[in-house]
Amino acid sequence: MKPKNKCLLFLILDGKQYIFNYLNSDPVRKNDEKSSKSHFGENTVQFVLYIDGILDENCFINEKGVIEYHDPHCKNCFSNDLIKKSFNKRKIFLENVISVIIKVKRYLCKKCRKYSQVRLNGIYEDYCNFSVKMKNKAVKLRTRGWDSLRNITWAYSVFNDVKMSYETIRKSLLIHEGLYYLNEELKISGYVAYDVQWIRINRKWHYRHVLFDIVHRMPIAELLAKKEDSKTTKNFLKNSIQPKDCIAIVTDLKPSYDKIMRELGFAHQHCTFHLLLNIYDSISPELTKMRKKFERNLKNKELNLSDNQIKEKSKQFIEDYKSEINEYLSLIYQLFKQQTYNKAIQYINLLKRESVNFPKLLKEYMNEKFFPEYKKFIHFLEKRHKGKLDNTNNQIENYIGNTMPRAHKKKFRTMEGVFNQIMLQKNGWVEKRKQELTF
Structure with missing residues (x-):
């Protein structure tokens, strides 16, 4: 297997041209004798760029600064019978958000006769200038809470000084297939x-x-x-x-x-919490009927009362009735605070005896819906489930x-x-x- 070079030989920065030396030496100016053979123009500067963050383990840099596969293969049919061609230039953003153009090798497959080029899918996905690591910052933002694509784009522009498209961000957020x-x-x-x-x-x-x-x-x-x-x-x-x-x-x-x-x-x-909600939902329509009946009777008996006075009295009547129900509900809820299953059964028997004193609506609910199936609400007190099952x-x-x-x-x-x-x-x-x- 060919050794993996860790520095980029030839690379063009977006807007300026640079050449990178294989040797880890001090930067040398273009007009210096060592760099007189540069092909990038008068403003070219030589220095070493380490690229562990760009290449994956399947790629290396050849002596001409082109990224190649260690073991070339066709991305279409996975054949290893390939012909090496020239290279394509690809623009990418490094982790420090510097925009660069790299050279990637092209291949022709002898089997399917299709062209392909080196893919950096471990670091950079196809047709995308931004690394997976950089795009995952959008994923991190969404794991903390929902935010719009517009706001995520704004965050990239503020903190990374780069313009990332909505579509790039949207695709990076698709982390799960199916429902x-x-x-x-x-x-x-x-x-x-x-x-x-x-x-x-x-x-x-x-x-x-x-x-x-x-x-x-x-x-x-x-x-x-x-x-x-x-x-x-x-x-x-x-x-x-x-x-x-x-x-x-x-x-x-x-x-x-x-x-x-x-x-x-x-x-x-x-x-047990849904039990209380269900009790309130069940008796609420009956309370409305009671209020209307109370208002009708009051209107017939107290002819001198205004409509507002009647409503105030009916409201107070219902509030008093609710307060009475809540007092008994607090007694019922003590059932779920018992220490053992047997004590809960004893408490149920006590509630059954005392239910004759409950307000009418609550008594009807307990007799019809709760007492026939109360055991479903106290499984968490059984010895084998205690401490593991929530109520x-x-x-x-x-x-x-x-x-x-x-x-x-x-x-x-x-x-x-x-x-x-x-x-x-x-x-x-x-x-x-x-x-x-x-x-």
């Missing part, structure tokens, strides 16, 4: 959370399915789909987690999840909210654009999480 991600490096604990985020793209709803490891606090898998039905949920979970890892899962209170999780073998923990899905909601905030959901026009941004911010979130664990 599905699986964290193959993570060893799943078996205690997971599942949730769905709604994202509106071009006036149509799309659904981000997320599976999250509670113990390791890391995402397991993600899917951006056009549906949120049971079939999509079940297929997503089956493809993302092995049966041996299906120990326990936390979800919201969607009724269709019960059957799916039972079939997959999970102990299905319902989110809420706050972890996954925190992850979802940080990797695709509500304010950013309307900024995208394609599913691929949304998912790539999610992957970018997911990488930033995971990196930050790993840094926290090291301290």
Whole structure:
């Protein structure tokens, strides 16, 4: 194998012409005797430029300053039977943002009769003047949060004094193909959370399915789909987690999840925070009916009251009723603060006895919807799950909210654009999480 030279012999800087010496010697002026054979003109200067940052391990510099392959091959048919031709000049930007023109060798393939030239794909991609390292700065910016292509271009112009096109930046941000991600490096604990985020793209709803490891606090898998039905949920979970890892899962209170999780073998923990939200959502329409009925009765009995006075009294009536409900809800929520599963069962029996004193709307909800299935809310207190299973899905909601905030959901026009941004911010979130664990 030919030795790899680490300096560029002949190279033209954009706007000025320079020649580079192979020997690591002091710079010599053009009019000096040693450089009298320069072919670049009167203003040429000789010096050595080390290019470990330009070449990959497959390339070297020949004695004429042209970049060649150690083992030439055709990029079209991968044949090694090539004819060496002249060279092409290619403009690139170095890491210090100096614009230079390098020479890359051309080849003719004897097999497919097509031309090709040396590719620097390890450092510079085809048809791009900027290195992968320089373009990855845009990726770093997006991992910290969403920013427009205009603002990223502005950042390059300010900090690197270079004009990078929107298209170059856009392509550099495409780090993930497809709409599905699986964290193959993570060893799943078996205690997971599942949730769905709604994202509106071009006036149509799309659904981000997320599976999250509670113990390791890391995402397991993600899917951006056009549906949120049971079939999509079940297929997503089956493809993302092995049966041996299906120990326990936390979800919201969607009724269709019960059957799916039972079939997959999970102990299905319902989110206790969503229980409170569901209680409020269920009794809110009834409170509205109570308020209207109270206003009608008051209007018929107190003829001298104005409409504003009636509204103020009805508002106070509802506020008092809500306060009473909240007092009893605080007692109900004590259930999830019990130390053991057996104590939670005893507390449930106490709540059942005391439910006769609950406000009517709350009593109806507890008897119809909570007491028949209360065990789904206390799996986290069972001895085998305690300390591993959460009683809420706050972890996954925190992850979802940080990797695709509500304010950013309307900024995208394609599913691929949304998912790539999610992957970018997911990488930033995971990196930050790993840094926290090291301290």
